[in-house]
Amino acid sequence: AAMAAMHGDLLLLGVAGKMGPSLARRARRACEAAGVSKRIVGVARFSNPGARRQLEDWGVETIAADLLEPEALAALPDFENVVHMAARKFGSSGGSEYLTWAMNCYLPGRVAERFSHSRIVAFSSGNVYPFSLLRQGGPVESTPMAPVGEYGVTALGRERIFEHFSRANGTLVTILRLNYAIDLRYGVLLDVGQKVFDRRPVNLAMGHANVIWQGDANSICLRSFAFAQSPPFVLNLTGPETISIRWVARRFGERFGIEPEFEGEEAETALLNNAARCHRLFGYPTVGVEEMIEWVADWIGMGRATLNKPTHFETRDGKF
Ligand SMILES: NC(=O)c1ccc[n+]([C@@H]2O[C@H](COP(=O)([O-])OP(=O)(O)OC[C@H]3O[C@@H](n4cnc5c(N)ncnc54)[C@H](OP(=O)(O)O)[C@@H]3O)[C@@H](O)[C@H]2O)c1
Incomplete structure (x- = not known):
């Protein structure tokens, strides 16, 4: 139903990681089930070429691009709906912190500007929150953010940058604070x-x-396009x-x-x-x-x- 209600085509940035292929496949299948015709296109560098072949077998178009290259981002076609999932977590300490900042804070700004006329669902992380006492029941969306460590700080930066461009350009954005997706192959x-x-x-x-089953997280990602707003609609996403x-x-x-x-x-x-x-x-x-x-x-x-x-x-x- 989410895909039938979605106006226009869907672009997935960072499609080749742990979540992207299953999300793209779910979107493709939902279109088939609803009898709607929609372009679903996934972008990644495809460091693992197998992921690209699999996506294409599933009927998902792919574009190989390094999103940090300005020309590559500019050359992407316009899409009405964009999922932003290109990010970096591991290796965020020990010498390449700069790349984590580029991926998690600089790239969101570039993407938000490039797709300022699109609806954007941007993945964030529960790592924007501080650790909390078990007896308090966990942080809700209005709990002040206070990340632990540099990766979490960049996740907060990603949200702030999307918020800035959402406010500046009126871009409709949903931010999903996810942890942890569960799949058979990781989690x-x-x-x-x-x-x-x-x-x-x-x-x-x-x-x-x-924790949340990855299929459920992906389903909510697609359904959350309907709630995108300016300033962004923020939602915790877990079980x-x-x-x-x-x-x-x-x-x-x-x-x-x-x-x-x-x-x-x-x-x-x-x-x-x-x-x-x-x-x-x-x-x-x-x-x-x-x-x-x-x-x-x-x-x-x-x-x-x-x-x-x-x-x-x-x-x-x-x-x-
Ligand atoms: N999985 C979880 O449990 C979890 C939990 C909390 C938050 N999240 C968030 O959910 C989103 C998706 O998570 P994930 O686990 O699928 O992430 P992931 O496995 O790290 O995947 C990241 C994707 O981005 C692509 N990418 C990285 N650098 C790129 C670049 N310069 N240009 C183009 N593509 C690039 C990677 O493919 P290539 O290397 O082929 O380019 C890959 O497809 C992320 O935003 C993450 O922060 C996930």
Whole structure:
């Protein structure tokens, strides 16, 4: 229904990462189901050419471009709807911080100017919030932002820059503060499950987290175009429960017949995200935590391929 209601074509910037291919495919399928004809085009450098072939097999057009190259950005066709997901997290400490700033703060300004007449859904992160006490129920959209570490600061910068250009040009923008998407091939649950399976200790320092099935996050991304406004509409995007990492490890342990090993203890605070407003607007996610754990456990048990991209969710110093 979101794709049928969407006026015009859809451009996905940063389509080749962990979320982009499944988002593009969902948009393509939704168009087919609704019987609407729409161009869906994904942009990335395609450092992994396999992602490009797969997208094209699914009926998603692709454009290979380095978005930091001004000519490449200028040469992109106009689109009425743009998802901005090109970003950088890992390697954000240890010498290449400048690139994280360029991707997360400078590029949003370039994109917002290039597509000032489009509706933009821009991914942000729960990392804009401070760690919060478990008993407080997690930050809501109006909680003051206070990121921990340089990556989180650039995520805040991304939001501020989109807000500036949204206000300056009247561009309709939705900002989605996401954490953490769960897929079979990466995510917090895979990280914990693999540790249990490999009999490595599960670190409890960041003892709690919020997670959402990636398909649900992608669905809400597409549906959130309808809420884009100037100044931006901001929405926390995650699942309804605050999961205990200890409990998750035990659930994996039961499925694998392995007693999990732990290291450290839960802190009183964690990087949390309260998405009550999101659930009010879009309903609860379709996939629950138990199901996600079962699917991820089966995936690990069968030895299926992963992206080999740990989330480092246990990090408490904000360095990624
Ligand atoms: N996944 C999560 O759980 C999560 C959590 C919180 C927030 N988010 C946000 O959600 C969005 C999508 O996340 P993700 O996990 O899919 O990100 P990702 O895996 O890091 O993907 C980033 C994408 O950007 C492309 N890219 C990077 N530099 C580029 C450049 N200079 N020009 C063109 N393309 C470039 C990459 O492909 P190439 O290398 O081929 O160019 C890739 O397609 C991001 O904005 C992220 O901040 C995700």
